[in-house]
Amino acid sequence: MPMPDDYLKYPARHYGMDHDRYEWSDLFKREPIVWPNGAKIALSIVTHVQHFPLDMPSKPFKAPGALSMPYPDFRYYTNRDYGNxxxxxxxxxxxxxxxxxxxxxxxxxxxxRYPAVLKAVVAGGHEVIAHGLDMGKVHHSGLEPEAEDQIVSEALALLRKESGQSVEGWLSPGRAQGFNTPDILAQNGVRFCLDWANDDLPYRMSTANGELLAMPMAYETDDRVVADEYFQSEADWVQQVKDRFDVLYRETADYGGRVMSLPLHSWVSGMPYRVEYLREALDYMLSHDGVWAAPVGEIAAAFVGQDSSAA
Amino acid sequence: MADGATQMKSDLGLYDYLPWPGRPKITWPGGKRIAVWIAPNIEFYEYNPPNNPTRTPWARPNPDVLQYSHRDYGNRAGWQRMMAAMDRAGFRGSVSLNVALCDHHPEIIRACADRDWEFFSHGIYNTRYVYNMTMEQEREIIRDAFDTVRKHTGQTLAGWLSPALSNNFWTMDLLAEAGIQYTCDMFHDDQPMPVKVKSGRLISMPYSLEMNDVIVYNTQKVTPRHYGEIIKRQFDQLYKEGNESGTVMCIPLHPYLVGQPHRIDAFAEAIDYIAGHEGVWQTTGREIAAAYHASGAYDAMTAAMEYHKANGGQI
Incomplete structure (x- = not known):
């Protein structure tokens, strides 16, 4: 069958983005950001802590890291649980x-399931960000808004109760969203979100329920992506983290503060043979002047405090 | 739909065979040994594209925000790093352009045009494929591309890379009929070669899969430093062979990949290395096509292929 003529029509072909979630913006033409105490780099370390249900569905798609052996998948269920x-x-x-x-x-x-994890994270002075309900509950446009709202509100309620924190950050399982996800997140008191991989600085997103801040999180230097999708060595991961840091750090001289993000997984970087590579990456970045390591929420607040693009 | 749309063939039938040794010599302007051109794919992937039965644009249901935003990184951040590296090494780009980007991000188009970069067409969007189109629909895409690029840049299109390398058997005929001079969709040679089309003169311009960052990073999954190494090795060999007859090396890029902070320096170092050699013609696709014709190489290669076939070379 030939394509219908509509296939040659482009209703969103106009200036800027083809949706109304955010404006196009050139990273190199923005007002320079200065992080607290004149820091050049805001170092944003985000460790994923995940539960992969043994009976997780495969439709409409599986989140990365999902169980992949025939049911019951002892292998990956337990390997992922090792992280916890x-x-x-x-x-x-x-x-x-x-x-x-x-x-x-x-x-x-x-x-x-594991309140001890929440206790340890909070006791360490860390920030809790909601990572959906579990890795089998991916967000997508086939979900009814009520069903998606139920997942979001349940995840937030569980984490807020156990951590005692306000929990205003969100990372979707698999960084997957439906058309309504930003609206539902904002409705539930989420202030910033880490799903979108298009920037090295925070930027403002619009939702039906107010503003949502998109916070940078690297996609291709994520420890799991490098190890399990690229099959590259730990040394190669460290090298790329250092190289990424070097370029962002160099750019701060001309363009203002940058965010260096380091996504980690407890079941990847927490392996005995890997954790010392993480130490090497951290030591390298922290040996530079003007590196401010902070929870994402504090980086978001510092950005909002001086960004002039507020509506 | 035209005849032959779905008919299976064992051979593309678009070019004749010609072995690497013994070809007519290609001489590039100024006696340069190798033509090196860089082809940044400046692309726009749609947030909510319609489906094509042959290929679904996104792996996840629309909106696939992770993949969409990953591509969008190129248009917010990556393109500036890529352009700065090319400026430093003295390379103009030959932009493989999803022409709708002229409407979405004229700022990027202006920055390229200000540097006298060439624009060639990579379709309307990278999420619209020519699969299952009629010839007339495909002609409409070509007209749109010519009109859009002329309106926004004043340039007349010379080159074509099909969106996501989607093609029909008649695509090359339609491109040649519309006045396209070179196609980047075939990877059978390290020199430009005539394409067998019904009208006009179409060249297959060496582009590259293996030097293409999207293949390197998304398919082969190599490290950035390894990418820098293979660019240099590819160059070394073609530079050496270019002493005998002019060669072409292309580096196809995607700003969302090569423009990542952890990747840009390895690429920049590799193109500095190339630019540091004598006898390198840092050029564009359009200029290579023009030199190919002006030097008589098109006619000489056509004659050589006919001679080869007439004298026992079989296909």
């Missing part, structure tokens, strides 16, 4: 040794 029992505590200990306060993106169900 062992790996996260290795990462927490390293962060503590470095005196770093960071963010942990945690599936809501973890608060119910």
């Amino acid at each position: 029992r062992v790996g996260i505590f290795r990462v927490l200990r390293l962060l503590s040794e470095k005196g770093l306060r960071t963010s942990f993106a945690i599936n809501g169900i973890i608060a119910q």
Whole structure:
């Protein structure tokens, strides 16, 4: 069958983006940002803490890291769970040794299943970010708004109750959203979101329920992506993290503050053979002047405090 | 739909065979050994594109915000880093352009035009494919591309890379009929080669899969430093062979990939390395096509292929 003539019509072909979530903006033409105490780089470390249900659905798609062996998948169910029992505590200990306060993106169900994880994260001075309800509950446009709102509100309620924090940050499982997701997040008191991989600075998104801040999070230097999608070595991961940092750091001389994001997974970087590579990456970045490591929410607040593009 | 749309063939039938040794010699302007051109794919992927039964634009249901935003990184941040690296090494780009980007981001088009970069067409959007189109629909895409590029840049299109490399058997005929001079969709040679079309003169311009950052990073999944190494090695060999007859090396890019902070320096170092050699013609697709014709290479290669076939070369 030939394509209908509508296939050659382009209703959103006009200036700017083809949706109304945010405006186009050139990273190199913005008002320079200065982080607290004149810092050049805001170092945003976000550790994913995830629960992959044994019976997670495969439709409409699986979040990355999903169980992939025939049911019941002992192999990956337990390997992912390793992160919650062992790996996260290795990462927490390293962060503590470095005196770093960071963010942990945690599936809501973890608060119910493993309250010890929430206690340790909070005791370490870290920020809790909601990472959806569990890795089997991906957000997509096939979800009814009520059903999606139920997932969001349940995840937030579990994490807010167990952590005692206001929990205003969001990272969707698989960084997947439907058309309504930003509206639903804002409705539930979410102030910033890490799903969109298009910038090295925060920017403002519009929703039906007010503003949502998009916070940068690297996609291709994520520890899981490098290890499990690119099959590259730990040394190659560290090299790319350093190279990424170097360029962002260099750009601050001419363009103002940048965000260096370091996405981690408790079941990846928390492995015994990997955690010292994480130390090497952290040591390298922290050896530079003007590096401010902070929870994402504090970076967001510092940005909002001086950004002139507010509506 | 025209005849033959879905008919299976065992051979594209678009070019004749010609072995690498013994070809007519290609001489580039100024006696340069190698023509090096860089082709940034400046693309716009749609947030909510319609489906094509042959290929679904996004792996996840619309909106696939992770992949969409990953591509959008190129138009917010990556293109500036890529352009700065090319400026430093003295390379103009030959932009493989989703022409709708002229409407969405005229600022990027202006920055390229100010540097005298060439624009060639990469379709309307990278989320619209020519699969299942009629010939007339495909002609409409070509007209749109010519009109849009002329309106926004004053340039007349010379080159074409099909959106997402989607093609029909008749596509090359339609491109040649519309006045396109070179196609980037075929990877069978390291020299420009005539394409067998019904009218006009169409050249297959060496582009490259292996030097293309989207293949390197999204398919082969190599590290940025390895990408820098293979660019240099590819250059070294073609530079050496260019001493005998002019060669072409293309580096196809995507700002959302090469323009990432952890990747830009390895690329910049590699193109500085190329620019540091004597006898390198840093050029554009349009200029290579013009030199190919002006030097008589098109006619000489056509004659050589006919001679090869007439003298026992079989296909």
